[in-house]
Amino acid sequence: MKIIAIANQKGGVGKTTTTVNLGAALAERAQRILLIDLDPQGNATSSLGMQDFEGESLYDPLLGETVIADKILPTRLDHLFLVPADLDLAGAEVEIARMPDHLLRLARTLQTVACGQRLRFCFARLSPFTGNSHEQRTRSGR
Numbered sequence: 001m002k003i004i005a006i007a008n009q010k011g012g013v014g015k016t017t018t019t020v021n022l023g024a025a026l027a028e029r030a031q032r033i034l035l036i037d038l039d040p041q042g043n044a045t046s047s048l049g050m051q052d053f054e055g056e057s058l059y060d061p062l063l064g065e066t067v068i069a070d071k072i073l074p075t076r077l078d079h080l081f082l083v084p085a086d087l088d089l090a091g092a093e094v095e096i097a098r099m100p101d102h103l104l105r106l107a108r109t110l111q112t113v114a115c116g117q118r119l120r121f122c123f124a125r126l127s128p129f130t131g132n133s134h135e136q137r138t139r140s141g142r
Contacts, residue, residue: 001034001119003110007126016043019125027080031120034072034113037085038106039127045084048075059088061109062096068113081119089127 006019016039023033036058037044045051053073061068071083096102110122 001113001122003122003124005124005126009128011128015039015125016047019123020044020047023080023121023123024077026121027077030079032079032081032118034081034083034119034122036083036110036122036124038089038124039085040087040090041127042085042087044125045082045086048077048080048082050075050082050084053084054086055088056084057086057089058083058109059086059092061112062092062105068109072113093127 006015008015019035019037023035027033035044035048038058042051045053050073056071056073058068058071060066061071068083072081073084074080075082096105099105101108106124110124113119113122
């Protein structure tokens with residue numbers, strides 16, 4: 001599985017549009033695709049009509065409280081799967097920043113899904129970077 005992060009420091013630059021359309025186009029070509037919405041606003045989630053799934057975000061897997069495989073939901077499109085966003089993600093960045101492995105937390109969480117799910121691509125729609133976490137990601141090359 002190839003993991004591709006759709007990220008930009010600024011909001012309103014097409015992260016959601018790019019993520020959803022690219023994922024849907026590849027799914028229509030029978031590629032098994034996972035979309036992960038990491039923006040608490042959940043626009044990628046709502047664009048797929050899945051905004052009513054509370055508590056299914058990547059929040060708990062990022063904190064090590066469950067595995068990402070438990071959060072993967074099928075969408076209305078064949079071959080397209082989603083880990084939806086919810087408002088809990090707003091606090092995740094602050095909580096994760098206090099952890100010793102905070103710069104690798106997302107990569108380690110995604111590694112577990114790469115092993116067992118026959119997925120071709122994973123598109124992670126990141127929230128706009130803010131404050132200290134943006135500086136840390138920049139310094140670490142992420």
